[in-house]
């Protein structure tokens with residue numbers, strides 16, 4: 287299928303949603319710069335499709351992110367779309383409570399996106415062109431058990447998009463946020479509970495690409511799960527906590 291972008295940059299593109307979005311875009315003829323820490327996985331993907339161009343990167347290294355974006359534009363030309371998909375998750379245990387997972391998830395999930403924005407915005411604003419998007423999560427809608435470190439980073443990412451979208455729109459730059467439900471990837475493979483509405487990664491990637499092309503601010507899926515969670519977001523705390531206790535904590 288013809289896509290509206292010539293060059294796309296994806297972080298978190300070695301596995302999971304980022305890798306599959308990259309693979310599908312490359313199959314459609316888009317040139318995709320793929321970044322993550324695992325250089326070998328990126329190389330293997332690039333060996334399978336020459337439209338995939340590996341740019342190994344740790345998104346927590348702000349200077350490296352800026353250098354990486356400059357190299358991509360120098361090698362491949364102006365980037366039309368950036369998808370910041372790099373992220374990590376580990377459950378918070380009350381028996382083992384410490385700042386470490388909070389710091390790690392904040393550094394990768396939230397500041398990693400801020401580093402990408404810092405690298406990309408000067409060029410996009412100067413050209414009055416470009417689309418920057420990042421993967422948050424439906425886990426950012428409301429607090430969820432075990433997600434005390436992960437959830438706040440995703441809530442912050444949604445808020446970041448709401449904050450930046452109007453001003454950047456005035457500068458000709460598009461901003462959007464992708465909020466997936468449960469998708470079958472290495473990140474969710476560690477979950478020991480039944481994940482409602484679990485989606486295959488190829489379907490998640492298709493929905494992500496279609497949503498990004500639509501120009502909507504929020505790209506969220508699967509729709510039934512998203513609707514349930516958006517209704518849950520409106521519930522008073524008394525009812526919300528009662529539901530969480532019966533649905534999640536009894537497991």
Ligand SMILES: NC(=O)c1ccc[n+]([C@@H]2O[C@H](COP(=O)([O-])OP(=O)(O)OC[C@H]3O[C@@H](n4cnc5c(N)ncnc54)[C@H](OP(=O)(O)O)[C@@H]3O)[C@@H](O)[C@H]2O)c1
Pocket residue numbers: 297298299300301302303304321322323324325343344345346371372373374375394421422423424465466467468469470471472473474
């Ligand atoms: N799967 C789900 O159900 C789900 C639901 C909602 C939101 N999400 C979000 O979707 C995004 C992708 O997740 P996924 O499920 O596809 O997980 P995944 O398969 O674990 O992919 C995570 C990607 O991020 C990269 N990454 C991690 N830390 C990095 C760092 N410091 N610098 C650069 N790259 C880094 C990983 O590669 P390296 O390890 O090689 O660096 C990998 O490519 C994440 O932001 C996640 O929070 C996932």
